[in-house]
Amino acid sequence: MATWKIDAAKNIYKYLKDASTSYAPGMFPEIFGPIDGSHKKERRDVICESFAAARWSILVCTRGSVGVSINSLNKADAILQVTPDWNPTANIQMESRLHREGATASEIFSYYMLAAGTIDDLILEHLSRKSEEAASLEEHDQEGMHLCADLDPSISTDADISLDELCSMLEATGI
Structure with a gap:
């Protein structure tokens, strides 16, 4: 995996954690992660299960780290991907992880962070x-x-x- 993706996930996680301290308790979602491909499945499972159990939360992770055997993403109502994959099927598959059986949101949103001129x-x-x-x-x-x-x-x-x-x-x- 490209190290810039891991670095991006870590930086986004840190930014959100820092931002959350500026709010009163309960006024900012809980931040979970960051998860990348270097984490063992057991650690990913614990983080994802905590994310799913939280009332209001954000999970920061790289695409490949939650692509297989992580079923708790169906508790999410939005996904923000740092960059789209070159393969449209990979993008659809990632979004589909939120639409699995047991999904709790009536609407699910998918967002991509894109930079013009890049x-x-x-x-x-x-x-x-x-x-x-x-x-x-x-x-x-x-x-x-x-x-x-x-x-x-x-x-x-x-x-x-x-x-x-x-x-x-x-x-x-x-x-």
């Missing part, structure tokens, strides 16, 4: 393109099949192809 612009452009491609493939998937799994390997190529060319190839295979 690599975030490239990531957003990439995510937009990937989402459009996925939507287009779903549009052409009339039988609910996973189109990519049905491609004939004899027609694969290393050359870049357009989405229209891909759809034509799929139609030619009878999908």
